[in-house]
Amino acid sequence: MQFGRGKPAAGAFFDSDFQSVDSLLAVALLHGLQGKSECRVAIVTVSRNNLKVAGYVDMVERFYRGPAAVFAQVPPPGMITTGDGGVVSPGLTEPFAKKKADGSPLYANRVARVLDTGDPSTLIRNYLQAQYEKSSYFVLAGRATNLAVALDFKGVKDLVKERSSHLVIAGVESFLADPWAARKVLAEWPTPVTFVPDEVGKAIPFPASAIEKEFPANTPDHPVAAAYAAWQQMPYGASTTALAAALYATRQKEPYFKAETGTVTVGADGRLGFVASASGKHTQLSVDPALKDKVLAAYVELASAKVVLPQRFRPPAAVDPVKVPPKQP
Amino acid sequence: MITKKALPRRAFLRGVGTAAIGLPFLEAMAPAMTPAAKAPVRMAFFYVPNGMMMDSWNPTYEGKLTEMPRTLKPLDPFKEDILHIGNLTHNTGRALLDGAGDHGRCSGSYLTGIQVKKSLTEIKNGVSFDQVVANKIGKETRFPSLELGMEDARQAGDCDSGYACAYTNNLAWRSESQPLPPVLDPRALFERMFGSGQPMTPEEKARQAKYRRSILDFVSDDTRKLQSTLGPTDKRKLEEYLSSIREVERQIERAEKDNAQIDPKMDKPYGVPADFAEHFKLMSNMMAIAFQADQTRIITFLMTREGSSRPYRELGIPDGHHPLTHHRNQADLMEKVRLINTYHVQQFASFVEKMKTTQEGDGSLLDNCMLIYGAGLSDPNAHLHEDLPTILVGKGGNYFKTGRRVMARRETPMCNLFLTMMDRMGAPVDDFGDANGRLAGMDLPGLDLA
Numbered sequence: 068m069q070f071g072r073g074k075p076a077a078g079a080f081f082d083s084d085f086q087s088v089d090s091l092l093a094v095a096l097l098h099g100l101q102g103k104s105e106c107r108v109a110i111v112t113v114s115r116n117n118l119k120v121a122g123y124v125d126m127v128e129r130f131y132r133g134p135a136a137v138f139a140q141v142p143p144p145g146m147i148t149t150g151d152g153g154v155v156s157p158g159l160t161e162p163f164a165k166k167k168a169d170g171s172p173l174y175a176n177r178v179a180r181v182l183d184t185g186d187p188s189t190l191i192r193n194y195l196q197a198q199y200e201k202s203s204y205f206v207l208a209g210r211a212t213n214l215a216v217a218l219d220f221k222g223v224k225d226l227v228k229e230r231s232s233h234l235v236i237a238g239v240e241s242f243l244a245d246p247w248a249a250r251k252v253l254a255e256w257p258t259p260v261t262f263v264p265d266e267v268g269k270a271i272p273f274p275a276s277a278i279e280k281e282f283p284a285n286t287p288d289h290p291v292a293a294a295y296a297a298w299q300q301m302p303y304g305a306s307t308t309a310l311a312a313a314l315y316a317t318r319q320k321e322p323y324f325k326a327e328t329g330t331v332t333v334g335a336d337g338r339l340g341f342v343a344s345a346s347g348k349h350t351q352l353s354v355d356p357a358l359k360d361k362v363l364a365a366y367v368e369l370a371s372a373k374v375v376l377p378q379r380f381r382p383p384a385a386v387d388p389v390k391v392p393p394k395q396p
Numbered sequence: 397m398i399t400k401k402a403l404p405r406r407a408f409l410r411g412v413g414t415a416a417i418g419l420p421f422l423e424a425m426a427p428a429m430t431p432a433a434k435a436p437v438r439m440a441f442f443y444v445p446n447g448m449m450m451d452s453w454n455p456t457y458e459g460k461l462t463e464m465p466r467t468l469k470p471l472d473p474f475k476e477d478i479l480h481i482g483n484l485t486h487n488t489g490r491a492l493l494d495g496a497g498d499h500g501r502c503s504g505s506y507l508t509g510i511q512v513k514k515s516l517t518e519i520k521n522g523v524s525f526d527q528v529v530a531n532k533i534g535k536e537t538r539f540p541s542l543e544l545g546m547e548d549a550r551q552a553g554d555c556d557s558g559y560a561c562a563y564t565n566n567l568a569w570r571s572e573s574q575p576l577p578p579v580l581d582p583r584a585l586f587e588r589m590f591g592s593g594q595p596m597t598p599e600e601k602a603r604q605a606k607y608r609r610s611i612l613d614f615v616s617d618d619t620r621k622l623q624s625t626l627g628p629t630d631k632r633k634l635e636e637y638l639s640s641i642r643e644v645e646r647q648i649e650r651a652e653k654d655n656a657q658i659d660p661k662m663d664k665p666y667g668v669p670a671d672f673a674e675h676f677k678l679m680s681n682m683m684a685i686a687f688q689a690d691q692t693r694i695i696t697f698l699m700t701r702e703g704s705s706r707p708y709r710e711l712g713i714p715d716g717h718h719p720l721t722h723h724r725n726q727a728d729l730m731e732k733v734r735l736i737n738t739y740h741v742q743q744f745a746s747f748v749e750k751m752k753t754t755q756e757g758d759g760s761l762l763d764n765c766m767l768i769y770g771a772g773l774s775d776p777n778a779h780l781h782e783d784l785p786t787i788l789v790g791k792g793g794n795y796f797k798t799g800r801r802v803m804a805r806r807e808t809p810m811c812n813l814f815l816t817m818m819d820r821m822g823a824p825v826d827d828f829g830d831a832n833g834r835l836a837g838m839d840l841p842g843l844d845l846a
Contacts, residue, residue: 140780143806182483185807189832193487193807196511221827 076101077232078109078198079317080191083309084209084241085113085120088158088298091127092273092370093208093237093309095291098131099369100317101377110194112145112187114209117152122178123159127290130174133376142194144178145187147212150245158298162290174290188217195223198230206316207252208237208309215248218255228257233319235261237312238268239339250333253349261350262331262341263312267324270354271311271363272304273370281371291370310366315352323362324352402426405690406538409622411614417590418538418689419622420637421756422630435757436536437793437820438687439766440695441526442744443506443567445702446499446721447776448785449734455480455801467737468787470745474752477762479788479838480801484810487830488512489772489781498779499718500559502772503702507567509811509829516553516560524569525814525828526694527576532823538691543568544585544679545578545698546672547706556703564702578698581668582648582678586611589682589691590641610645612638633755637688644681651678672710673743680747688754688761693821699740702772711735721776733776744769748789765790766817782807788838792820797841804835 079097083090100106111128113121125144132141165173178184191213195203207214214234217223234256236242243249253260278301282292295305315324329347332340341351354362403424409417419425421435452466461475471478488511489502497514504512510522523531526541534540543566555561566575579585590611612619619638623631651669669675679697686692700706705716713720713732720736723729751762770786773779783806791798804812811831816838818824 140778140782143782182803182805185805186832189809190807192830192832193490196487196492197490199493220832 074199074202076104076106077317078194078203079106079313080109080112080194080203080205080231081313082112082114082187082191082205082207082209082213084115084153084244085124085159086115086153086209086241087309088156088295088305089237089268089273089307089309090208091124091158091291091294092305092307092366093206093313094124094127094131095289095370095372096310096313096366097206097317098374099372100313102372102375103369106317109198109203110142110145110190112190112213113184114147114187114211114213115153116147116150117155118146118178118180118184119155119159120152121146121184122176123162123290123294125178125184126163126174126176127294129177130290131374131376142190143185144183145190145213146178146181146184147187148181150210150212156294156298158294158296161297162293165288165293173288174293187213188220191217192220192223192226195226195230200229201232203231204316205231205234206237206309206312207234207242208312209241210244211236211242211248211252212245214256215245215251218251224255224257231258233259233261233316235263235312235316237263237309238265240265243333243337243339246333246337249339253331253333259348259350260331261312261315261326261352262339263308263315263324263352265306265308267311267352267354268306268308271307271359271366273307273310273366274304274363275302277367277371281367285371285373289371289374307366310370311352311362314362314365314369318365322355323358323365325355327351327353403625407622409615409618411616411618415590415611415614417611417615417638417641418691420633420688421690422626422633424626424630435764435793436690436693437764437766437822438693438695439526439529439792439817439821440683440687440697440768441507441567442697442699442747442767442769443503443702444699444737444740444769444771445503445704446718446733447771447773447780448737449730450774450783450785452734452737453785454482454783458482458801458803461799461801467734467741470738470742471748471787471789474745474748474762474789476799477748477752477789477791479796479798481786481788481813481835482783482801482803483806483808484784484786484804484813485782485807486772486784486810487781487807495557497557497559498773498781499703500556500563502781503565503567504559504563505829506772506810507696507814508569509809509814509831510572512559512563514558516558519560519562519573519575521563521569521572521575522829523571524567524696525811525818526568526696527570528825528828529818529821529823530694533693533821537693539588539686540692541568541576541694541696542585542683542686542692543576543578543696544683545580545701546675546679547698547700547704548580548668549701551575551577555701565698567696567698576696578696582644582651582675582682585679585682586644586648589686610642612642612645637685640681640685644678644685647674647678647681651675672708676743677746680743681750683747684750684754684761687751687765688756699743708736708739711739723777725777741769751790759794762790764793766792766796766820768813768817784810786810786813788813792817795820796838800841802838808835 121144329343331349488505507524508522513520530540549565555564568576705718754761767789811829812835
C-alpha cells in the first residue's frame with residue numbers, strides 16, 4: 068500500500084478573536100470534519116492581543132493534533148500583538164485549574180509570553196505555502212487584521228489566489244473592529260468572499276445538552292466542552308455564527324443555508340452594507356427555516372466528534388521539542 | 397601644518413613575479429590629525445551540516461550567557477562576544493508540497509530564503525544574501541566575497557531525494573541558477589589571496605619551488621621600504637601579520653609533503669590536509685588574514701556539505717555523520733552526534749580566538765565582525781526547520797550587545813536576521829527572502845526580540 072498519492076483534503080485556515088465560545092466550537096467542528104477527511108486544519112490563529120486566549124487555543128490545538136512527532140509538528144500559536152486584549156471569558160481560564168486524579172493539571176498552558184507565540188500573518192503565509200492549488204480556504208471570525216497584514220507580504224496576494232478557493236467571514240460586528248483591515252480584505256482578497264451575518268448564528272443556538280452528553284460520551288475531558296461550560300451559567304445556547312461559517316466553508320455543496328449574491332461594502336460610518344446583485348462578487352448567507360434541524364445536527368455531530376489524531380507513519384519523538392526555557396534570575 | 401601623507405587602505409606589498417600582499421589596518425592609514433578611520437564591518441557564515449543535538453546546543457536559560465551548553469563549551473572563553481539567538485526559522489527549508497529532501501532544501505535555501513526547485517537538472521534558487529551584499533560593497537575590496545569549504549563534493553547529480561548536489565554543496569549563489577562552489581584547497585586559496593591575479597608562468601612556479609622561496613621573499617624590498625616609514629606599533633603589527641602569512645605557507649607546504657607521503661592517489665586536491673582540524677586551521681588562518689587585510693568583507697564557509705556522511709575517526713567514530721543523526725533517540729548514537737557537533741565548534745573556536753587576539757584599532761578584529769555559526773536544520777532526527785541553531789559571534793562594529801541568549805518569537809524568519817546584518821554591512825535592502833521585518837533589538841541589552 069502506498070501513501071501520499073493524490074491531493075489531500077483541503078486545508079482550513081481559521082482566524083478568530085475568540086470573543087465567543089462559538090469560535091472554539093468552530094475549531095472543534097473543523098477537526099470533526101478533518102476526522103472525516105473532509106478537510107485538514109492548516110492553522111488556527113488568534114486576532115486578539117491576549118496571551119490567555121492564545122494559550123487556550125494552543126492547548127485545544129495540541130489536544131486535537133496530539134504531541135509533536137517526527138515529521139509531524141504542531142504549529143505554534145499565532146497571536147496578534149497589537150490592539151486591546153479585551154476581557155477574557157472564564158471559559159478560557161477556568162479549565163486550566165482542572166486537575167487529573169493524580170493532582171497534575173488536566174490541561175497544560177504553554178503560552179506564558181509573547182515569545183511563545185508566532186506572528187499570525189507570517190504563519191498564515193507559511194502554511195499557505197504548503198497548500199496545493201485551490202486546495203484551501205479561510206474562515207474568519209473576528210477582525211480581519213491578520214489577513215490584511217498577510218496580504219501586504221510580498222507575493223501573498225498571488226499565493227492566496229493560487230492556493231485557496233474562498234473566504235467565509237462570520238459575523239459583522241467583530242469583522243468591523245478593525246475598519247482598515249475590513250476595507251482592505253473586502254477590496255483586495257483575491258477569492259470569492261461569503262458573509263455569515265450574526266443573525267444566522269442567533270437563529271440556531273448550540274444546544275447545551277450536547278456539551279453535557281455528546282461531548283463527554285465521545286471524548287472525555289474535552290477542552291472545548293470545558294470552555295463552553297465555564298463561559299457562562301449552564302445551560303445556555305451559544306450563538307453559532309462561526310460554526311455556520313466553518314460548516315459552509317467546508318461543505319459548500321451541501322444546501323445548509325440560503326445564499327444570495329451581491330456586494331458588501333464598509334461605509335464611511337464604519338457600517339457594513341450589502342446590496343444584492345447577480346453580478347456581485349460577494350455572497351451572503353441566511354437561515355433556511357426548513358433546514359434548521361439538519362444544520363443543528365451537523366453542528367453537534369461534527370463538533371463533538373470523537374477526536375481522531377492525525378495519522379503518522381513514523382513513531383512519535385520521545386521528547387516534544389517545544390520547550391519554554393525558564394528565565395534566568 | 398600637516399605634511400604626513402596617509403597610507404592608502406588598499407595598499408599592497410608588491411614584488412617581482414606575481415606576488416601582491418594586502419596590508420592589515422595600520423595607524424598610518426588614518427590621516428594625521430583626523431579621527432581614526434573606522435574599520436569596516438565584515439561577516440562570515442560557518443555552516444555545519446545535519447542539524448544539531450539541540451539539548452546540548454540551547455542554554456536552559458535566557459539573558460546573560462553564563463554556563464555554556466555542552467556543544468558550545470569550546471567557545472566559553474569568548475562567551476562575552478556571543479549572541480545566542482533562539483527561534484529563527486527557515487520556512488523555505490520545509491517540504492511545502494515538495495516531499496522528501498530536507499537536506500537539499502535546508503542548505504540550498506539557507507542564505508537565499510527561497511524555496512529551491514526540486515530538480516536534478518533545472519537548478520533554481522535565488523541570489524544569496526552574501527552576494528546581495530557583495531554586489532553592493534564588493535568593489536571596495538580585492539575580492540567581493542570568498543567561498544570556502546572543507547569537503548570535496550561533486551556539483552552534479554542527485555544529493556538528496558531528487559535535489560541536485562548544487563543545493564547541498566554550495567552556500568553562496570550569484571544568481572538563481574549559478575552557485576559559487578567553495579574553494580577547498582588551501583594552496584589554491586593562498587595563491588588567490590597573495591598572487592597578483594596573474595597566473596604564474598611555469599618558469600616562475602619552477603623557480604619558486606626550486607628555491608623553496610616564501611611569497612614574502614618576493615615582496616621583501618617593498619616590505620623594507622614600508623617598514624622604514626612606520627611607527628613602532630604599526631611595525632609590530634606588520635611583523636605579526638607577515639609572520640602569520642609565513643606560518644600559513646609553512647602549513648600548506650607541510651600538508652602537501654604529508655599528502656605526498658600518505659597517499660598520492662587520494663581523492664583530494666594536492667594541498668588539502670588529510671587531517672580535518674589541520675585543514676580547518678589552514679583555511680581559517682587565511683580567512684583571518686583576508687579580513688585583517690580587508691581583502692574581502694564577506695566569507696561563506698561550508699564546514700562539510702549538507703547531508704555529509706563523513707566519518708570522524710579522529711574522534712573514534714567510524715559511522716557516517718548523516719546516518720548517525722537519524723538516531724531514533726538511541727542514546728549511544730545521540731552521544732556520537734554530540735561529539736561531532738562539539739568537534740566542529742572546537743574548530744570554530746580556534747578561529748574565534750585568532751580573530752579575538754588580532755588587534756584592530758582600539759579593539760579586536762572580532763569586534764568588527766559578524767560571524768554566524770549555524771545549521772539549516774535543528775533536530776536532525778525530526779528534520780526540523782524551526783529554532784535553527786544560530787550564534788552570532790562578534791559585535792559587528794560595536795553594534796550588537798553580545799554575551800546573551802536572546803529569543804525571537806517562534807517562527808521568526810531567519811531572513812530577518814539577514815536584513816539586520818545587511819544594514820550593518822552598509823548594504824541595506826527593503827526586503828529579502830521571506831523576511832517579515834528586521835530582527836530588531838539586538839543592540840539593546842536585556843531586551844527580548846518580541
